[in-house]
Amino acid sequence: MDDRDEVSQLLARIALRDARAFESLYRMVASRLMAVASRVTQDRAMAEDVLQEVFVTVWNQTATAAPGQNLTLAWLCVVTRHRAIDLLRKRKPDVPLHWQDENGDEQSHDIQDESGSPMEQLLAHEDGAQLGHCMEALEPEPRRALLLAFYDGLTHPEIALRMQRPLGTVKAWTRRSLIRLKGCMEALA
């Protein structure tokens, strides 16, 4: 049974108020969702608040799945990332992207650049090899813009500020990168 079947079946049992299925789901996916939430919030306590919110909505059947939506681990990751972005903006609406600490050193909100571990791990994972190959085929700057949006939850204006590029350029980069990714992956399939 793959992730998709297992997560879907646990969610169906949770819809019947099966508390054991709820606990099984938590044990199965919490550490993966924690990774997603921590990456966006850069704060473990806030990431745990995100996870609590996600699991409460799953239990109360208020997660925003549309009829026919595949209820997989990947879907839970997308829900978690959206919740993390919402909570981050709610709690820290004016969080600066760059600031100077008390020693006068430059700091930034997110720390990894495109050469950080997620891309390396993506290429190393068998199931991510295709996507990794296609990501590598993108131009470095558009790829970085896409990863800043995906992993760090940055908006287009924030990415533009971070990369010191015009907003329109950043929007075009992310849009075209996604189209190219799709074309590349379909060609490899």
Added chain:
Amino acid sequence: MNWYRNPSAIEQLAAAYVAGTLQGRARRRFEAVMQRQPALVAAVNDWTARLAPLHHALPAQAPSTALWSRITKATDSAPRVAAPSWWQRLLAPVPAGALALGLMVGALVPTLWQAHVAYQKDMELPDSYVGVLATAQGQPGLIISSLRRGKVVDIKQVTPVPVPPGQTLYLWRIDKEGAVAALGPLPNGKWTHLTLSETAEQVFFPAVELAVSLEPVGAQPGAPTQPFVYRGLCGKLWR
């Protein structure tokens, strides 16, 4: 033309939704439209699967041991040794809605029936099974009925739900232990019928609830693969 009728716009917005560049009110509007547009759901499903390895590339991080306690406290979902009693199941949000509807129907039917009997004393209400199912939002969803020894089930769809291409409504029976058994695919329409292989009494006797999920056309699932779109009480209408 609405943007959600334009395949190119659907593709771009679904990609942006999953990639995270669609945020705030735009994302919430997109999610609202997705509830009634299967083409958007299909595109989001594709993009979710396509970008999934990006999530898997992040090293897993164990949350603190206190988090699960916080979640069980917030949801009151700590597993119990005994199965939940019938009244606890009925107090769950959706069954409660269905129960309220069922009670209304239960109160209304005898009253109307007595008035009818008074008018036509030579008639009797046939022994029947009746299911009253609510939608996931608690609205009246389906009314299902069948003669006790009949093999045809009449289904009235009070509130329709979108059924994506390649999927079908699928009827499930839930017994008093909470076990779920497949009854088969349901036709989609305002007023439809389903033919049973056995009598309604044989099929519905163990049922305390009926539920409907969306399943792939032609599949014979052993358990629901998606949350229920309809769920509610099932009972016999005779002494």
